Amino acid sequence: MNTPTSTERYARVIEVSKRVRWEIERDVIRGRRFDHAKTFMPDGLSLVRELPFLGAADARLFSQVQGRTYAYMFGLVERFINAKVLDVSRDHCFGDQVALEALVRMSDEEIKHQELFRRLESQMAQDMPAGYVQTAAANEVAQVVLGKSTWAVLALTLDIELMSQAHYRASIGPQAGLSELWKDVFLFHWREESQHAILDEMELRREDARLDPAQRSAAVGELIELVGAIDGILQAQAAADATYFTSVASSPFTSMQRVQVHEKMLKAYRWQYIVSGAMEPRFQQVLFGLVGQEQRQRIEAALAPLAYAVPMGDEVDLPLAA
Numbered sequence: 001m002n003t004p005t006s007t008e009r010y011a012r013v014i015e016v017s018k019r020v021r022w023e024i025e026r027d028v029i030r031g032r033r034f035d036h037a038k039t040f041m042p043d044g045l046s047l048v049r050e051l052p053f054l055g056a057a058d059a060r061l062f063s064q065v066q067g068r069t070y071a072y073m074f075g076l077v078e079r080f081i082n083a084k085v086l087d088v089s090r091d092h093c094f095g096d097q098v099a100l101e102a103l104v105r106m107s108d109e110e111i112k113h114q115e116l117f118r119r120l121e122s123q124m125a126q127d128m129p130a131g132y133v134q135t136a137a138a139n140e141v142a143q144v145v146l147g148k149s150t151w152a153v154l155a156l157t158l159d160i161e162l163m164s165q166a167h168y169r170a171s172i173g174p175q176a177g178l179s180e181l182w183k184d185v186f187l188f189h190w191r192e193e194s195q196h197a198i199l200d201e202m203e204l205r206r207e208d209a210r211l212d213p214a215q216r217s218a219a220v221g222e223l224i225e226l227v228g229a230i231d232g233i234l235q236a237q238a239a240a241d242a243t244y245f246t247s248v249a250s251s252p253f254t255s256m257q258r259v260q261v262h263e264k265m266l267k268a269y270r271w272q273y274i275v276s277g278a279m280e281p282r283f284q285q286v287l288f289g290l291v292g293q294e295q296r297q298r299i300e301a302a303l304a305p306l307a308y309a310v311p312m313g314d315e316v317d318l319p320l321a322a
Contacts, residue, residue, distance in 0.1 A: 006096075006099070006202065007096055007098050007099065009198065009202060010096065010098045010099045010101075010102040010199075010202070011098050011102075013102045013105075013195045013198055013199060014098070014101055014102050014105060016194075016195050017102070017105045017106075017109070017192070017195050020191040020192060020195075021192075022188050022191070022192075024112065024115060024116050024119060027188060028116065028181075028184055028185060028188050029119065029181065032180070032181045033123055033127065033181065034064075034120075034123060034124065034127060034179050034181050034182055035179040035180065035181070036064065036127060036128070036179075037060075038060070038177060038178060038179040038180075039060055039063040039064070039175075039177055039178050039179065040063050040064045040066070040067025040068070040070075040178065040179055040182045041063040041064070041066040041067040041070060042063075042171040042172055042174075042175040042178060043063075043171075043175065044170065044171040044175070044311060045066070045070075045167060045171050045172075045268065045271070045272050045276075046062060046063045046066045046268055047264055047267060047268040047271065047311055047312075048062050048063055048264075049312075050264050050267075050311075050312055051260060051261065051264050053257055053260075054251075055250070055251060057250050058249045058250055058251055061245065061248070061249055061250075062245060062261075064128065065132070065241050065244060065245045066241070066265070066268060066269075067179075067182055068121070068124045068128065068132060069237055069241055069269075070272070071117045071120045071121060071124075071185070072117065072121060072134055073237075073273065074113065074117055074164070074189070075113070075114050075117030075118060075121070075138065076136060076138045076141055076233075077141075077160055078110050078113050078114050078117075079114065079138040079139065079141070079142045080138075080141065080142035080145040080146055080153070081110055081157050081160070081161075082107050082110040082111060082114070083142055083146055084146065084150070084153050084154065084157065085103055085106050085107045085110065085199075086103075086107055087146075087150070088103065088150065088154070088203050088207075089103035089104060089107065091206075102199060103199060103203075106195070106196050106199055109192045109196070110196075113189060113192070116185065116189075120185065128248075129248040131244050131247060131248065132240075132241075132244050133240040133244065134237075135233065135236040135237045135240050136233045136236065136237070141233070144229060145226060145229075148222040148223075148225070148226060149215075149218070149219045149222050150207050151204065151207050151208060151211060151215075151216070151219035151222075151223075152219050152220075152222035152223040152225075152226055153226075154200060154203055154204040154207055155204055155219075155223050155287060156223060156226050156227075157200050158197060158200040158201055158204055158283060158286065158287075159277040159278070159280070159283050159287075160277065161193045161196050161197040161200055162197050162277065162280045162282055162283045163272075163273070163276055163277035163280060163283075164186075164189065164190065164193050165190055165193055165194055165197065166276060166277075166280050167186075167272070167276065168186050168187065168189075168190040169190075172186050172187075173187070197282075201286055204286065204290075205286075205290070208290050213292075216290070216291065216295070217294075217295060220291055220295045220298060220299065221298070223299075224298065224299065224302045227274060227302060227303075228302070230273060230274060231270065231274060231306070234266065234269040234270060234273060234274070235266060237269065238262065238265040238266035238268075238269050239262060239266075241265050242258070242261045242262035242265045242266075245261060245265070246258050246261055267308070267309045268309075270306050270309035271309045271310060271311070274303075274306055274309070275303075275306055275307075275309045275310060278303050278306075287299075
């Protein structure tokens with residue numbers, strides 16, 4: 001049963017959700033299109049500065065290709081996030097109705113986010129050169145993810161939603177000169193995701209309390225498998241995006257430069273979708289507060305091969321201490 005304290009936390013999420021509620025056309029798009037004379041993905045996430053041979057126009061295009069994939073990837077993961085939210089909300093159907101309302105509101109917002117990202121992809125498909133490819137299907141990814149334990153899926157979901165907030169605060173919000181529509185999309189997205197992360201943590205802790213040590217150890221293994229599956233998606237998308245970028249860029253590239261574009265695209269995606277989340281202090285505090293030392297070492301070992309995927313000059317050991 002939920003304690004009064006947890007009910008109060010659910011109630012606060014509802015209050016903030018009502019206060020920050022937005023609508024796609026009225027508040028975000030407002031009849032606008034993306035300004036392709038400006039950058040989409042900020043430099044701290046795109047790692048474009050690690051490709052010094054790109055001219056200004058191609059550097060901007062590099063950010064726009066990544067920005068298109070960034071919107072696509074969020075639409076992709078929100079498919080399984082919403083399905084899991086609906087699943088765990090059933091635990092509250094005959095219990096805490098405040099908790100149920102908070103999760104139903106989260107589900108409604110996640111459906112809205114998926115619609116938003118579909119609208120963005122439609123715009124970018126019209127305004128960018130043909131040939132862009134999405135390498136993973138949302139339903140197929142969701143079926144794989146949802147085949148894992150609830151603990152693993154909620155841990156991954158918490159990571160994603162804390163990661164998105166960290167990206168906005170550290171890179172998207174502060175950088176001047178981004179396309180106004182692209183920047184606004186992730187401002188409004190961030191406002192609702194901040195409440196989703198609170199619910200993710202609460203539901204993860206509630207699920208963790210049900211597990212015995214053997215079940216928790218198995219769930220950690222499933223979380224590691226999910227990170228590996230995400231990396232597989234990133235490898236395929238990075239290869240497709242590098243091919244697309246080099247085929248539509250304004251300048252020709254040597255064979256070596258094409259290899260470098262592919263390498264940096266993959267490094268950027270690993271930074272954006274895996275490493276930056278693993279470094280997020282709040283995620284580490286929650287995750288490592290639930291697992292034992294042996295399980296933490298397993299997670300660290302799984303992340304070690306990706307430790308290179310941070311911006312140059314910021315090399316760290318992963319995970320960082322919380």
